[in-house]
Amino acid sequence: MTIEIKAPTFPESVQDGTIATWHKQPGEAVSRDELIVDIETDKVVLEVVAPADGSIAEIRKGEGDTILSNEVIALFAEGAVDAAAAAAPAVAETVEAGAADAAGGAIASPSARKLAGEKGIDLASVKGSGKDGRITKEDVVNASAAAPAPAAAPAAKPASAPAAVAISASGERVEKRVPMTRMRKRIAERLLEASSGTAMLTTFNEVNMGPVMELRKKYKAQFEKSHDGTRLGFMGFFVKAAVEALRRYPAVNASIDNDDVVYHGYQDISVAVSTDKGLVVPVLRSAEHMSLAGVENAIRDFGVRAQQGKLSMEEMTGGTFSITNGGVFGSLMSTPILNPPQTAILGMHKIQERPMAVDGQVKILPMMYLALSYDHRLVDGKDAVQFLVAIKDMIEDPARILLEL
Known part of the structure; x- marks a missing residue:
């Protein structure tokens, strides 16, 4: 049985919300009343829990997406854990869009994959801080900030560049850019x-x-x-x-x-x-x-x-x-x-x-x-x-x- 997971009803003073974090991914076993997603509004972070035992069949709104009151954000497959596990490969292929292969087996959230693609970062080289080693958007941001300078810069320097490169790396001024909540x-x-x-x-x-x-x-x-x-x-x-x-x-x-x-x-x-x-x-x-x-x-x-x-x-x-x-x-x-x-x-x-x-x-x-x-x-x-x-x-x-x- 498939159940629609909807955003909560927002008060009149709140126009919309943003998907902050998906705590569960498609195909992953979920227990009734277990937290599956956080929705951030202007005033508070709302928690949405699983309506029954089963798994998420499809995520329709990814992290960072803007949603309205009572909007459908995901589909939930009610049923035993075994059934959910059996359906996981097909669901993962649709929702993850081949992310596991591209990342060398790494598991990453949709927003993390999108950002990694924009910045040209190999997810296989990123260490995940999420549950079960899942790579989050913040992990990609941190990896981008800590990434070494492009190879073109040292190539323009003389042959004695190794020492200069080491000094440049140690004196690098790192910046971190994250979206305002x-x-x-x-x-x-x-x-x-x-x-x-x-x-x-x-x-x-x-x-x-x-x-x-x-x-x-x-x-x-x-x-x-x-x-x-x-x-x-x-x-x-x-x-x-x-x-x-x-x-x-x-x-x-x-x-x-x-x-x-x-x-x-x-x-x-x-x-x-x-x-x-x-x-x-x-x-x-x-x-x-x-x-x-x-x-x-x-x-x-x-x-x-x-x-x-x-x-x-x-x-x-x-x-x-x-x-x-x-x-x-x-x-x-x-x-x-x-x-x-x-x-x-x-x-x-x-x-x-x-x-x-x-x-x-x-x-x-x-x-x-x-x-x-x-x-x-x-x-x-x-x-x-x-x-x-x-x-x-x-x-x-x-x-x-x-x-x-």
């Missing part, structure tokens, strides 16, 4: 949109993290024990402080829709999470109703699933205010960029001990710089500064968060 392209587009489409300004302040650090030190073990292993971090305090500050300054929680200002009666906090493929911003829905433990647990879950590529598009859509923490990478100060259509974003940074004047005396305190970037079209400088001061006051005296002072 869809997610990286979308991030670039949004950053340019924020820079050119908003009147963005940034205001700074500094906060003494001593009180929060003392609170964590005192209750860390008890908190973790009482909340099933959830660790007490700093993000929970900043999210709760931001929620209270957003209530006081609704313009910071608003957004601009053409000529209208939309004031949100809820606080959906977007939390920036870094992954190998780019920055994603999953949303804490109705953060005003979440406990400190709930916030910490949700952020930890976002971080784990973001690294695994398991976040859904719905989880990264929306948000009324963003928080980003460059301090985890050692950033002392930065200017965060707005996440349209939001009108403000809070930037946290590295905690660093500095000498501070306290009551006429110099003390060493754990200080953090805070940055608030805001859209001056909607948020006045006065509101932005007071918003940041409100967060500073609540972090320096955490009881204010509980008492809503």
